[in-house]
Amino acid sequence: MNMIQAINSAIDICMGRDDEIVVLGEDVGFFGGVFKATEGLQAKYGKTRVFDTPITECGIIGVAVGMATYGLRPVPEIQFADYIYPALDQLVSEAARLRYRSAGEYTAPITVRTPFGGGIFGGQTHSQSPEGIFTHVAGLKTVIPSNPYDAKGLLIAAIEDNDPVIFFEPKRIYNGPFDGHYDRPVQPWSKFPESAVPEGYYRVELGKARIVRPGDDVTILAYGTMVHVAQGVVADAGIDAEIIDLRTLVPLDLETIAKSVKKTGRCVVVHEATKTSGFGAELSALVQEHCFHHLEAPVQRVTGWDTPYPHSLEWAYFPGPVRLGEALKRVMQD
Amino acid sequence: MTGRNLPPLSLHVPEPRFRPGDAVDFADFDMPVAGAVARPEIGTAPAEMRDHSYAMVRVLDDQGHAQGPWDPRLAPETLLKMLRHMALVRAYDERLYRAQRQGKTSFYMKCTGEEATSIAAAHALDYDDMCFPSYRQQGLLIAREWPLVDMMNQVFSNKGDRLKGRQMPIMYSARQANFFSISGNLATQYPQAVGWAMASAARGDTRISAVWCGEGSTAEGDFHSALTFAAVYRAPVILNVINNQWAISSFSGFAGAEATTFAARAVGYGIAGLRVDGNDALAVYAATQWAADRARGNHGPTLIEHFTYRAEGHSTSDDPTKYRSAEESTNWPLGDPIARLKQHVIALGIWDEERHAAMDREVAELCKAAQRESEALGTLHDGLKQPFDSMFEDVFEEMPWHLKEQSQQMRDERKAAGI
Numbered sequence: 001m002n003m004i005q006a007i008n009s010a011i012d013i014c015m016g017r018d019d020e021i022v023v024l025g026e027d028v029g030f031f032g033g034v035f036k037a038t039e040g041l042q043a044k045y046g047k048t049r050v051f052d053t054p055i056t057e058c059g060i061i062g063v064a065v066g067m068a069t070y071g072l073r074p075v076p077e078i079q080f081a082d083y084i085y086p087a088l089d090q091l092v093s094e095a096a097r098l099r100y101r102s103a104g105e106y107t108a109p110i111t112v113r114t115p116f117g118g119g120i121f122g123g124q125t126h127s128q129s130p131e132g133i134f135t136h137v138a139g140l141k142t143v144i145p146s147n148p149y150d151a152k153g154l155l156i157a158a159i160e161d162n163d164p165v166i167f168f169e170p171k172r173i174y175n176g177p178f179d180g181h182y183d184r185p186v187q188p189w190s191k192f193p194e195s196a197v198p199e200g201y202y203r204v205e206l207g208k209a210r211i212v213r214p215g216d217d218v219t220i221l222a223y224g225t226m227v228h229v230a231q232g233v234v235a236d237a238g239i240d241a242e243i244i245d246l247r248t249l250v251p252l253d254l255e256t257i258a259k260s261v262k263k264t265g266r267c268v269v270v271h272e273a274t275k276t277s278g279f280g281a282e283l284s285a286l287v288q289e290h291c292f293h294h295l296e297a298p299v300q301r302v303t304g305w306d307t308p309y310p311h312s313l314e315w316a317y318f319p320g321p322v323r324l325g326e327a328l329k330r331v332m333q334d
Numbered sequence: 335m336t337g338r339n340l341p342p343l344s345l346h347v348p349e350p351r352f353r354p355g356d357a358v359d360f361a362d363f364d365m366p367v368a369g370a371v372a373r374p375e376i377g378t379a380p381a382e383m384r385d386h387s388y389a390m391v392r393v394l395d396d397q398g399h400a401q402g403p404w405d406p407r408l409a410p411e412t413l414l415k416m417l418r419h420m421a422l423v424r425a426y427d428e429r430l431y432r433a434q435r436q437g438k439t440s441f442y443m444k445c446t447g448e449e450a451t452s453i454a455a456a457h458a459l460d461y462d463d464m465c466f467p468s469y470r471q472q473g474l475l476i477a478r479e480w481p482l483v484d485m486m487n488q489v490f491s492n493k494g495d496r497l498k499g500r501q502m503p504i505m506y507s508a509r510q511a512n513f514f515s516i517s518g519n520l521a522t523q524y525p526q527a528v529g530w531a532m533a534s535a536a537r538g539d540t541r542i543s544a545v546w547c548g549e550g551s552t553a554e555g556d557f558h559s560a561l562t563f564a565a566v567y568r569a570p571v572i573l574n575v576i577n578n579q580w581a582i583s584s585f586s587g588f589a590g591a592e593a594t595t596f597a598a599r600a601v602g603y604g605i606a607g608l609r610v611d612g613n614d615a616l617a618v619y620a621a622t623q624w625a626a627d628r629a630r631g632n633h634g635p636t637l638i639e640h641f642t643y644r645a646e647g648h649s650t651s652d653d654p655t656k657y658r659s660a661e662e663s664t665n666w667p668l669g670d671p672i673a674r675l676k677q678h679v680i681a682l683g684i685w686d687e688e689r690h691a692a693m694d695r696e697v698a699e700l701c702k703a704a705q706r707e708s709e710a711l712g713t714l715h716d717g718l719k720q721p722f723d724s725m726f727e728d729v730f731e732e733m734p735w736h737l738k739e740q741s742q743q744m745r746d747e748r749k750a751a752g753i
Contacts, residue, residue, distance in 0.1 A: 022536070048536040054566055059525050059559030066529025066543075069514065070464075072536075074529075086555065093519045094526070100728045102507040102515035103497045107731075139729050162731040207734070251734040 001197040002189040003174045006148035007037045007113070010155035011075060013201050015045050021159065022067060023050040025060060025077030025113075034079060035115060035174060057087035061112065065095050068108045075159055081116035081168060082128045095164040096139035111158045115171035117225055117272050118304075118318055119178060123311035129224075129273035129304070134166045135249045135282065141165040141206060142249040146173070146227040147194035150247060153204030161206060170224035178225055179232030180320035207251035211260070215242035218266035218331055221257060221283050223247065226270045226319070233321045239328055249279055257283070258290045265296040266331045270324055275303040297334030300327040348587030350658065358661035365667055366390040366611070369402020373620075376628040380606045387597040387607035390641060393616035398677030404620040406458075410684045416457055416477075416615055417679060420449040420672050422697040423473045426482060429701040430489055434503075434650045438713040439490050441503045445470045447645030447663065450615040450671035451576050452546075453477045458622035459544060459572075464534075466514045466527035466545040469504055470576065478511045482704035491719065492712035498727070499720040520551035524560035524573070531571035531629070532563070542629040544572040544622075549596050549639075550581025550589045557599075561637070565603040570629035572622060573605070573637040576612065578644035583657040597639035605637050612642030613671040616678070643668065722748070 015021045023038055029052040032039030042050035053060050064074035078084045095108040118127035135142050143158050145151035158165040172178050176186045189195035217240040220230045227245045234241045242260050261267045267287050269280040280301040287299050302319045310317055352358050371389045393400050427444040434442040452473025465474050487494035489503040507515035527545030534541050564571055575596045579586050600607025610621045625636035645663040647654040679685035726741040
């Protein structure tokens with residue numbers, strides 16, 4: 001399976017197991033979503049469980065919170081993460097805090113799926129990585145898979161979770177892993193072992209990172225598309241780096257991170273979002289708090305620039321192999 | 335700009351009719367006649383009832399007699415119960431307003447003058463219909479006979495507060511009363527109520543939902559998103575707009591009242607709209623009952639504008655004498671909802687002044703007794719609050735490591751500081 005198929009399979013399995021799960025969003029019904037993640041689900045489960053919505057993100061999330069209050073488990077789709085901002089109040093002030101403010105009387109077990117990230121010539125309105133906005137909010141869980149196997153297992157875990165979850169899908173790697181070399185052909189997922197996705201039910205627990213590649217020289221912290229960029233760079237440069245795919249930012253697997261950095265003594269964080277106040281800042285601070293005496297070099301951050309995402313200059317913005325390679329050199333020289 | 339022989343444009347900024355010190359004159363207020371508005375069948379298409387968004391449903395006339403097709407013909411015991419609940423809300427508000435002034439809590443909001451919009455509506459709904467209130471619908475809980483002590487515990491954030499002292503006063507939550515947790519962010523409950531109603535319809539349930547916001551909040555995006563959803567899916571929901579004329583110091587003109595009515599917001603969405611005299615408990619009851627029957631009959635949503643007046647300040651943090659004429663509330667042409675219902679039941683011969691005075695004393699005593707019981711569990715500033723580490727609970731279903739760590743850190747720091 002590719003990632004789209006894995007995501008579709010996860011929703012399908014959850015809907016088959018639990019009548020309370022409903023899917024809503026722009027174009028998700030008859031058409032099956034602009035990326036086809038919900039294809040076939042309306043035909044299988046009916047129009048009252050999988051349905052198209054008006055173009056109003058605050059409406060989609062607000063309605064989902066209301067449905068959750070009734071007792072359903074909505075899985076709303078926001079067509080692009082760039083469009084999530086109109087829904088911000090419903091996510092931040094309502095879904096995230098409902099359990100807290102009502103002392104558990106009401107909860108909002110919704111899973112918001114949304115494609116995010118750049119590398120598809122989406123310009124500044126189809127490329128953003130707003131995960132840092134949500135990790136800052138108490139009460140939301142933030143999940144980001146990097147391959148089909150994890151996408152399915154994490155999405156099932158997210159849908160079954162009783163807290164509101166934002167599930168960011170790195171759309172650049174929907175069809176195959178992308179190492180950041182935009183001038184090379186992209187290989188389909190079918191050529192990689194992570195595409196061996198079981199047809200049936202399984203979960204990948206939230207809050208557990210994955211060591212993609214063990215190594216002794218430096219720890220690279222990545223998620224989503226950047227996991228593959230890191231793998232490409234490490235393979236090309238011949239550095240014995242330990243690459244950690246965080247999988248979930250909240251809850252975060254600090255134990256795995258700290259253990260690795262204490263071993264390697266060096267750390268590079270890579271993400272597509274802008275640098276200032278990005279999640280890399282949180283990771284750098286945590287590494288500093290927990291591993292300071294083991295560090296042999298300052299923690300490096302390789303990120304998008306603090307600008308909107310440019311259309312024609314996309315590859316200069318993208319934190320690709322060259323910039324990550326330079327950061328690794330810097331951190332190894334110290 | 336240069337070279338164009340055109341008059342300069344000008345920006346219209348609305349201004350209320352009366353400011354502090356102004357004499358109030360409602361002589362030109364177009365007082366709709368009680369009983370004059372037709373009562374459509376519940377399945378009437380919204381396009382055929384546009385006039386209802388601009389007229390005003392009124393049942394009680396100036397003498398307190400019920401008039402016309404909207405008279406809900408309520409049994410005497412229902413009328414008297416509604417009257418008692420409205421009196422109880424007013425007594426409750428008075429009690430807690432004073433408690434705030436005595437420094438026992440941080441904040442309070444009265445609904446004086448608007449009691450009918452919650453009480454009569456609650457009486458017309460079924461108990462298991464889900465209510466998504468705004469912050470001035472304490473009447474819903476009173477009408478559902480929720481314990482006063484429990485409400486006061488929330489206001490005082492004391493040991494008995496089921497919400498663990500996390501919410502500002504008046505932001506109640508009562509799941510067992512089908513009363514949704516109140517948010518301070520305005521109109522957010524609108525799409526939520528529509529979503530609840532959609533879920534109920536999708537599951538083949540028979541319950542409906544109702545939601546309230548002020549006229550000022552109709553400007554919020556959530557309001558319009560909710561109306562779109564409600565119309566598109568014909569959600570079984572009652573969308574209440576409490577037009578009490580003032581949003582803190584901004585008069586209703588800043589929400590668009592100069593151009594049209596709030597009930598007419600329904601017209602553009604293809605929703606049935608009713609404009610109702612919100613100080614007429616019978617009109618509120620009848621409109622709510624009509625909308626509930628419509629929703630239950632799968633005929634879709636109804637938007638009800640309750641035309642009323644906020645007789646008191648927005649909250650204890652507000653001084654209305656700074657921005658509006660003091661005469662407005664006393665001269666309000668639609669009168670006081672409790673006085674009008676009282677006049678009606680007296681005219682019916684089922685009530686009298688003596689019984690009314692006795693009832694007022696009784697509800698005041700009830701509130702006093704409840705306050706005593708609640709204050710025994712503490713008030714906001716007397717140190718008898720929730721356990722301090724309860725602040726880390728309920729962020730997530732299970733406490734993740736970082737919250738456990740922070741909770742422990744707080745305990746350690748307090749211990750080290752000798753707290």
